[in-house]
Amino acid sequence: MQQRVVCEVQVGEVSFPVHAITLGNPSLDVPAIGFFGGVHGLERIGAEVVLAFLRSLVMRLPWDGVLHRQLESLRLVFMPLVNPAGIARGTRANARGVDLMRNAPVEAAARVPFLIGGQRISAGLPWYRGEAGAPMEIESQALCRVVDDELLSRSFSLAVDCHSGFGLRDRIWFPHAHTAEPIAHLPELLALKRILDQTLTHHRYVLEPQSRQYLAHGDLWDHLYLRACEQPGRTFLPLTLEMGSWLWVKKNPRQLFSRHGIFNPLIEHRQQRVLRRHVGWLDFMARAACSHRRWVPLDEGLRGALRTQALAHWYGGAADV
Numbered sequence: 056m057q058q059r060v061v062c063e064v065q066v067g068e069v070s071f072p073v074h075a076i077t078l079g080n081p082s083l084d085v086p087a088i089g090f091f092g093g094v095h096g097l098e099r100i101g102a103e104v105v106l107a108f109l110r111s112l113v114m115r116l117p118w119d120g121v122l123h124r125q126l127e128s129l130r131l132v133f134m135p136l137v138n139p140a141g142i143a144r145g146t147r148a149n150a151r152g153v154d155l156m157r158n159a160p161v162e163a164a165a166r167v168p169f170l171i172g173g174q175r176i177s178a179g180l181p182w183y184r185g186e187a188g189a190p191m192e193i194e195s196q197a198l199c200r201v202v203d204d205e206l207l208s209r210s211f212s213l214a215v216d217c218h219s220g221f222g223l224r225d226r227i228w229f230p231h232a233h234t235a236e237p238i239a240h241l242p243e244l245l246a247l248k249r250i251l252d253q254t255l256t257h258h259r260y261v262l263e264p265q266s267r268q269y270l271a272h273g274d275l276w277d278h279l280y281l282r283a284c285e286q287p288g289r290t291f292l293p294l295t296l297e298m299g300s301w302l303w304v305k306k307n308p309r310q311l312f313s314r315h316g317i318f319n320p321l322i323e324h325r326q327q328r329v330l331r332r333h334v335g336w337l338d339f340m341a342r343a344a345c346s347h348r349r350w351v352p353l354d355e356g357l358r359g360a361l362r363t364q365a366l367a368h369w370y371g372g373a374a375d376v
């Protein structure tokens with residue numbers, strides 16, 4: 056297990072390091088998975104879910120032989136606190152007022168919702184993209200470098216980015232965010248949905264393209280996914296977990312009066328339940344990455360059939376809520 060500082064965010068006198076932690080086989084021949092949290096500083100629970108999973112792996116290292124066998128054929132990378140200044144200040148954006156998830160050079164193909172889809176009016180308003188034509192923020196660049204080095208360098212990789220604050224259900228989003236156009240990897244995603252449904256029975260996740268909820272400019276995962284698609288023979292599936300925080304608010308309406316309360320479970324037993332549930336899903340994802348050859352469809356006929364079913368399921372107007 057190794058850790059390195061991939062960038063330093065300077066805010067006045069204080070310097071915040073952004074860490075990347077890697078474990079498992081460094082060979083480029085094995086698949087990889089990346090876990091990301093704290094892109095939005097206010098959504099602390101996302102960072103806590105990633106840290107809870109990392110902690111459970113570290114605690115298993117001294118005794119768990121099955122984990123060691125998994126690590127021989129898998130690379131894992133963790134970036135639990137992508138936006139440490141935002142976490143320290145309790146803001147969605149970084150210290151310069153930029154929303155990192157609106158910061159990539161990707162333009163939405165159609166109208167985006169006002170403000171929330173990304174805006175260049177002012178860093179004083181939420182969902183600010185940064186100046187047009189400016190380089191990405193250093194935190195965004197650091198995330199892209201880690202994805203380039205550890206994930207896109209391999210023929211198969213997954214990414215999981217943990218967020219909170221959207222609605223009553225726990226959602227798992229895949230690209231695109233910038234267009235309602237379906238991605239090329241629908242067969243893989245339907246195959247992943249099948250093994251998820253079969254393995255974590257009674258799970259409460261809704262797996263869907265982000266574009267089913269809203270379109271946005273500047274999505275980092277769209278940017279990286281499009282880049283991965285330029286390399287033939289590469290499969291990179293980035294997923295965003297959006298934990299449905301309104302459920303926590305509904306059960307404890309006092310949370311509405313706290314800025315943190317809208318995005319994070321404030322009651323300890325609820326926080327523990329949230330961590331337990333999602334750590335189980337992260338472990339499932341690590342196994343799915345490791346064993347991708349057993350579930351990713353390769354046969355062209357099968358891929359075509361899965362694509363047709365996926366289009367009907369996600370783009371045919373069928374309700375899945």
Ligand SMILES: [Zn+2]
Pocket residue numbers: 095098218219
């Ligand atoms: Zn978020």
